[in-house]
Amino acid sequence: MKPPIIILFKTQLGENIGMCARAMLNCGLKQLRLVSPRDGWPNQSAKATAADADLVLENARCFETLEAAISDCHTLYATTARPRAQQIPSLPVATAVKKIQVDADGDRHHQSAVLFGPEASGLDNDAISRVDTLIHLPMNPEFNSLNLAQAVLLFGWEWLRAENESPASTDPQSHSLTASSKKELIIFLDRLESELENAGFFLTPELRPETVRKLRAIFTRASPSEQELCMLHGIVTSLKK
């Protein structure tokens, strides 16, 4: 099965990147992407805490934007402890890893990724608006702040468990439409935003960012296939006329 990519978003401390790499390799996850790490990349502090998971760090890819990092992915998950105002579906982690498996079994090109926010603040709303599904890690409700590497470890642990429990073959008939990549979805959303701009859709500049996030969340949640995205482009083109 195609393992998910782990994406660390605006991580502050190199030490934490190293500890995440170690936790990933503990669970057999090897693909790490970094979005705009505060202290730059490569980072010596990361090496120091990675134990012998250097391989993961050496193969890590660093991106300036989240959009670039998820461009070739098809489904984006994020773990978050706080409830969110935006209407993004949430799954318990055990269900989420099963969905990752089913998607990969149904289409061998399907690439899932899991996004982890910065240490102190968590993911901002802009990043969250790119997320398909939130992953819920049910901890002690009175004390639920996990450090970054521990959140990565719990996700990886559940993924590994699902891998170990997974039957050798699964029914491949569940998918009939090809999932669109995030790149195609982002192109559509950027186009939509620009068309709406031209159309005078955004009443005030202040409200625009929040409105754009809500829009993104709607289409991200819909998880349109390639064919459906073509259709959506067609709709925008038609409406413009």
Next chain:
Amino acid sequence: MKPPIIILFKTQLGENIGMCARAMLNCGLKQLRLVSPRDGWPNQSAKATAADADLVLENARCFETLEAAISDCHTLYATTARPRAQQIPSLPVATAVKKIQVDADGDRHHQSAVLFGPEASGLDNDAISRVDTLIHLPMNPEFNSLNLAQAVLLFGWEWLRAENESPASTDPQSHSLTASSKKELIIFLDRLESELENAGFFLTPELRPETVRKLRAIFTRASPSEQELCMLHGIVTSLKK
């Protein structure tokens, strides 16, 4: 349900004790015991990494020996990545947490504890000989070295999951004998060792420690009840005569 006690054995770094306390509280575990921590107790470094899990540190109890730390416990588990020569049964972590629940449901005085070894070396054979059941954490076989707090977190996570899945009431009929406390078992084993010494059982001083460990493992694995321990004492007394 009576939560298990976490016992950290000869931990080297205070930082790791703090991170373990945080991981424990994340999972609703609050009883921490320390056996002979290298840098003494209390420890400022532990406070620094515990985030807001000070409560766990403040209530932690520190002991000089493992025997004293487990004295009032009934079942002792240990997590270990390495296979062991001594014949101690091993359970997958999900099964182990269910056993902890069943024991606590069957007898509300039953106290389980989970032992975690020092950072670098893991548990020594002497400590292992006090353990009833090893807990297996199936990680990536090519890279299975977990740091201490992460091992505690994975155990706690599984315990929390079992707690959340547990039905409100369970069948209390499964236990008919009262489990002995570790104190009672240790008293018996110490007596047995001393009687064997007097009887010239140990052929050479060099081989004695290993022989004692094997003996302990046998009786620990048997997990004798209070009544059965009385019987064992009776057997020793009889044989002596």
